Amino acid sequence: MSTSSVLYDHPGPRAKVRNTVLSVVFGVALLGLVYWIYTKFDQANQLEAWLWKPFTEPKTWTQFIVPGLWATLKAAGLGMLLSLAFGIIFAVARLSDHRWISIPAGAIVEFFRAVPLLLMIFFIFYGLPYVIDGPVTAFWAVVIGLTLYNGSVLAEAFRAGIRSLPGGQAEAAYAIGMRKTQVMQLILIPQAARAMLPIIVSQLVVLLKDTALGYIVAYPELLQRGVNDLAANYGNIIPAAIVIAVIYIIINSLLTAFAGWLERRTATRRARKPRNNQAPTNATTVEPQG
Amino acid sequence: MHVFTDPKNFDAYVSGFLWILKLTGASAATALVLGVLLAAMRVSPVPVLRGFGAAWVNIFRNTPLTLVVFFCYFGLFVTLGLSLSQDLDLNVFWLGVIGLSTYTSAFVCEAVRSGINTVPTGQAEAARAIGLTFGQTLRIVVLPQAARSVIAPFGSILIALCKNATIVGTIGLMESSNVMKDLINFNGDAVIQIFLVFAGTFAALLIPTGYFFGWLANKLAVKR
Numbered sequence: 001m002s003t004s005s006v007l008y009d010h011p012g013p014r015a016k017v018r019n020t021v022l023s024v025v026f027g028v029a030l031l032g033l034v035y036w037i038y039t040k041f042d043q044a045n046q047l048e049a050w051l052w053k054p055f056t057e058p059k060t061w062t063q064f065i066v067p068g069l070w071a072t073l074k075a076a077g078l079g080m081l082l083s084l085a086f087g088i089i090f091a092v093a094r095l096s097d098h099r100w101i102s103i104p105a106g107a108i109v110e111f112f113r114a115v116p117l118l119l120m121i122f123f124i125f126y127g128l129p130y131v132i133d134g135p136v137t138a139f140w141a142v143v144i145g146l147t148l149y150n151g152s153v154l155a156e157a158f159r160a161g162i163r164s165l166p167g168g169q170a171e172a173a174y175a176i177g178m179r180k181t182q183v184m185q186l187i188l189i190p191q192a193a194r195a196m197l198p199i200i201v202s203q204l205v206v207l208l209k210d211t212a213l214g215y216i217v218a219y220p221e222l223l224q225r226g227v228n229d230l231a232a233n234y235g236n237i238i239p240a241a242i243v244i245a246v247i248y249i250i251i252n253s254l255l256t257a258f259a260g261w262l263e264r265r266t267a268t269r270r271a272r273k274p275r276n277n278q279a280p281t282n283a284t285t286v287e288p289q290g
Numbered sequence: 291m292h293v294f295t296d297p298k299n300f301d302a303y304v305s306g307f308l309w310i311l312k313l314t315g316a317s318a319a320t321a322l323v324l325g326v327l328l329a330a331m332r333v334s335p336v337p338v339l340r341g342f343g344a345a346w347v348n349i350f351r352n353t354p355l356t357l358v359v360f361f362c363y364f365g366l367f368v369t370l371g372l373s374l375s376q377d378l379d380l381n382v383f384w385l386g387v388i389g390l391s392t393y394t395s396a397f398v399c400e401a402v403r404s405g406i407n408t409v410p411t412g413q414a415e416a417a418r419a420i421g422l423t424f425g426q427t428l429r430i431v432v433l434p435q436a437a438r439s440v441i442a443p444f445g446s447i448l449i450a451l452c453k454n455a456t457i458v459g460t461i462g463l464m465e466s467s468n469v470m471k472d473l474i475n476f477n478g479d480a481v482i483q484i485f486l487v488f489a490g491t492f493a494a495l496l497i498p499t500g501y502f503f504g505w506l507a508n509k510l511a512v513k514r
Binding site for chain 2: 007008011015019023026040044046110111113114115116117119120130131205209210211215216223227237252253
């Protein structure tokens with residue numbers, strides 16, 4: 001870690017003693033806290049074997065967790081594809097030279113970035129059926145909501161990425177006779193995508209987590225199947241919530257690790273800049289949101 | 291606009307957004323303190339502290355907020371009997387604040403940590419050279435500079451927090467998204483207006499906030 005070495009010297013004998021003492025004190029306090037939580041849960045009878053036993057039975061996994069996980073991944077996968085497409089289209093539209101394209105595109109992006117996803121899903125699920133005179137399934141309510149929201153955030157990420165590229169890139173492309181579409185497709189978007197990869201993947205993690213909102217419109221995703229339905233059958237809501245949380249954490253950590261790997265792999269082909277410039281400076285205004 | 295001329299609906303609309311603002315305010319303050327503490331832990335020389343900070347961030351950043359809020363309600367309140375107020379709404383409100391600030395603190399921590407990364411190594415080296423300790427280096431030299439570079443990320447976090455506050459509705463608080471759902475259910479003929487009013491209020495609150503933080507970040511940026 002580069003940060004940890006910046007702030008303090010290599011520890012000398014006294015610092016080593018001090019660090020050890022602090023480690024022990026904090027470690028003991030932490031263990032005390034864990035023990036206290038343990039006794040609290042024990043008093044509330046949350047640690048009895050029968051509450052955890054369902055997780056050793058295959059039925060729990062085949063009937064609740066795996067179908068829930070599958071539904072989550074289905075909504076997240078489609079949401080990711082659609083929001084990446086939405087993001088690229090609206091980023092390009094917002095950068096357009098034609099004001100009649102760029103202004104509406106900007107307004108749409110700003111609007112959907114500001115509206116809570118839950119509000120959007122509620123509108124699509126409960127409100128839209130009145131407008132289109134037919135039902136909207138929970139699946140599409142979740143996917144459309146995820147696409148509009150995360151797509152807008154991604155649009156800003158792509159736009160910042162494109163704007164952070166040196167002007168010479170586009171100029172050179174025009175100079176060898178490319179048209180605007182080609183410049184975007186072949187020169188600018190690939191570079192912007194690579195520069196913004198960390199933000200894009202963080203946003204995809206946000207998207208995956210946000211599928212949990214499907215719970216509120218009874219889309220049978222992991223939270224619904226794993227915490228609600230499972231706990232309704234076995235009365236073990238706390239153990240169920242813990243198991244489901246662990247599954248989410250594992251998936252998202254894998255996604256983040258994948259992003260790190262991808263970044264390292266692509267970074268080798270880029271000219272190395274001085275260490276302190278990590279991200280393009282005007283890109284810092286775009287943060288993953290969720 | 292007949293929906294909102296009914297005083298009952300209008301009051302529900304106002305109180306829904308008041309809940310959102312209160313949730314945002316209380317959670318932002320808590321998450322800020324917690325997040326800065328966690329960031330200090332993550333860059334500290336003590337391995338156990340670093341590990342604790344890292345575990346906290348990885349757990350809460352990767353768990354859906356809905357599940358965190360759920361856990362506050364079913365875990366802390368229903369199972370462990372932690373009651374924070376006699377008033378039912380206030381109890382849910384405070385449980386929501388716990389969930390929101392726990393979740394948000396992980397993001398604050400990461401923002402502060404990346405802010406610390408933007409401070410040139412020479413600054414900390416100079417601080418150490420004149421004999422400042424780790425705590426002093428962090429407090430007097432590094433954090434003030436880092437603070438200026440984390441304004442923009444903080445703006446994003448605050449905006450996300452305000453939107454995330456609607457998730458407390460899933461444990462029964464009548465905040466704006468729940469109010470909107472109810473209004474839609476009773477006024478099927480005006481769903482578009484209802485959505486535009488609620489979404490528009492969020493947009494009117496948050497789009498200027500975003501621009502304000504962008505402006506502030508530019509104004510206060512450390513010129514290097």
